[in-house]
């Protein structure tokens with residue numbers, strides 16, 4: 001009966017909304033929801049890196065264990081021999097910094113006098129008062145940790161990938177899984193939840209053991225690979241710690257689009273416009289996204305904004321990602337070349353082993369990291385590059401931009417490389433082929449714009465990065481000859 005809940009729900013909404021809501025909430029516990037989720041707001045498509053995975057992927061099957069076939073994936077004479085997946089952690093709590101700003105905004109609303117009932121959002125009710133009374137359920141200790149919904153994101157991703165690539169995720173390959181993770185709790189916990197999902201796949205109905213007791217062991221921490229940005233001096237100096245590197249983000253915060261929102265929100269919440277700033281507006285918007293992603297509710301914070309506001313706030317978030325992690329500065333993407341090379345070393349090894357008719361030592365490699373891990377890598381590979389840079393002054397012109405972080409790196413986003421071995425290949429070169437998937441959808445390869453590439457062709461296309469990019473050099477700061485320093 002739960003196999004086709006979408007249809008079932010559609011039929012039951014008219015006779016009883018309460019029944020539908022009850023059914024939905026029971027479904028929410030065990031599976032992802034499609035666009036019919038009543039908690040999803042019209043603002044959901046604009047949450048940027050705080051977007052729920054299911055909002056980007058509305059076609060996800062409700063039963064993650066249902067057998068899957070993607071018509072774009074190679075089959076027939078080509079069999080997948082290795083999968084390398086880079087996975088962003090699942091849904092998380094706000095960071096302590098975000099929670100502090102939210103508390104500041106909440107304090108502002110509580111300090112304001114009783115509303116005169118004049119202003120307020122829909123229907124003239126006093127939204128400022130409603131928000132002042134709305135409990136702040138985020139505390140400092142939560143600081144960016146993985147939430148239960150985030151564990152579910154990972155378990156279900158594991159189940160879906162195991163259904164999509166049953167031969168790679170076979171029982172006998174389980175002990176040969178290789179897991180790496182960033183040292184951040186949310187990533188370590190994501191790796192563990194993913195393993196529990198796989199356990200569920202192999203042993204339906206049995207409670208999973210502690211990850212430490214699992215055959216493949218717990219994920220190993222490797223920050224040099226998964227948090228390469230922390231180790232790249234040039235990136236740290238020129239971007240991360242450089243007050244002017246994010247010039248366009250700061251300029252947009254005080255630009256006309258944001259000013260308009262500031263005035264509107266000040267009027268809606270009946271607070272002095274001078275008490276508000278772009279950061280506080282942004283945290284109100286984020287709270288709408290956190291309440292949806294973490295608690296599955298439509299928060300009153302969402303009522304502060306309309307779709308036009310949401311588009312501006314999405315742009316503000318994208319501007320930051322663009323200049324700090326994307327095509328904005330070359331070092332952003334170049335700093336990920338060790339990770340890129342590491343992926344191809346895995347693929348190379350699998351090719352060699354297959355050529356020698358040896359078993360593949362690591363058929364499945366899973367690496368858990370951040371949006372900040374995936375965006376530079378995708379940029380390095382040439383993806384989501386707009387003709388014009390995203391600036392503080394071309395918001396309108398960038399309406400149809402490719403670089404929309406919510407579409408690229410929502411929670412639990414994943415970039416997967418699949419290496420295939422093809423029988424009956426006419427030439428040895430055609431024996432090995434590659435496909436890439438972003439968020440479980442086949443991503444056309446940059447060298448051919450096709451859904452599949454010969455492995456050799458792909459390596460040739462990226463030879464500059466594979467051979468000419470060394471983090472030790474890329475990340476080195478230009479030498480300055482300063483005689484005064486030597487004194």
Ligand SMILES: *[C@@H]1O[C@H](CO)[C@@H](O)[C@H](O)[C@H]1NC(C)=O
Pocket residue numbers: 237238239242243244245
């Ligand atoms: C900081 O960024 C600006 C803008 O890109 C750049 O001109 C400047 O050289 C950077 N400063 C340092 C110390 O790298």
Ligand SMILES: *[C@@H]1O[C@H](CO)[C@@H](O)[C@H](O)[C@H]1NC(C)=O
Pocket residue numbers: 479481
């Ligand atoms: C730095 O100083 C050394 C020694 O004085 C000199 O040989 C070199 O050319 C200088 N480099 C630059 C970039 O000025």
